[in-house]
Amino acid sequence: MRFPLAFIALAVTAPLLAQSAPTVPGQADPSRVVAGSYAADPSHSLIAWEVSHFGFSDYIGLFGDVAGTLTIDPANLSAATVDVTIPVAKVTTxxxxxxxxxxxxxKDGAKPDFFGPDPSDARFVSTGVSATGNTARIDGNLTLNGVTKPVTLDAEFTGAGNNPYNKKLTVGFSATTTIKRSDFGIDTAIPLVSDAVELEIHVAFEKK
Known part of the structure; x- marks a missing residue:
């Protein structure tokens, strides 16, 4: 039986390609997490928000440049703290x-429909963490539009490892929650634009 040259070449090179294939530096392995203080990587951290528009479709926007700190000890996760700041003025759609x-x-000096031209940064400060495996419930206070309300995040540990470019030990988390914008004084067009706002959070923290 004769085999095509392309088949022979593939059979020879496949093992070599498998050996040289890069591995993803971040792995969802809690043993990789080192106790200490971490700072958010603003270039790789964002918060997506989603609202229902007229009941026809969902509309999504983004907050980027998230800043803040994480303090964590894998041996005592309930003592972990998170404090992040979100620059509302940089919202994009x-x-x-x-x-x-x-x-x-x-218009004409009235209250802005939404954030206005010079909005203050939003801030989330944790008040308690309850972890199970790679997931956690994070309770905290969210300050938005000058109003502070309790919010609970359903969080998941997504990975830890060394960033191959800056060599910093990095840990990543994602989280979701739903808030009512009317709780924070942003009530324009409710219910045509939903009061409920779904938040999807992705933050990478680098060890200090």
Whole structure:
């Protein structure tokens, strides 16, 4: 039986390719987490928000440049603390017009429809952590639009390892929660635009 040259080449090179295939530096292995203080990597941390628009479709926007700190000890996860700041003024959407609407001043001196032209940063400060395996419930206080309310995050540990570029030990987490924007004084167009806002959070922390 004669085999095509392409088949022979593949049979020879496949083992070599398998040996040289890069491995992902971050692994969901808790034993990789080192106790200490970490700082959020703003270039690789973001918060997506989602609202229902007129009941026809869901609309999604982003907050980036998340800053903050994480203190964690794998031997005592209940003592972990998180303190992150979200620059609301940098909110972005797929529509320049909608982004402008979120940040424009109110008409004729009235209250802005949403955040306004000079919004304060939002901030989440944890008050308690309850961890099970690679998941955790994180209770805390969210300050948004000058109002502080309790919020609970359903969090998941996504990975730990050394960043191959800056060599920093990095840990990553994702989390979800749902808030009511009316609780924070942002009530324009409810219920045409949903009061409920779903948040999806992805943050990478680098060891200090």
């Amino acid at each position: 797929a529509s320049a017009g909608l982004t402008d609407h979120l940040l424009r001043p109110g």
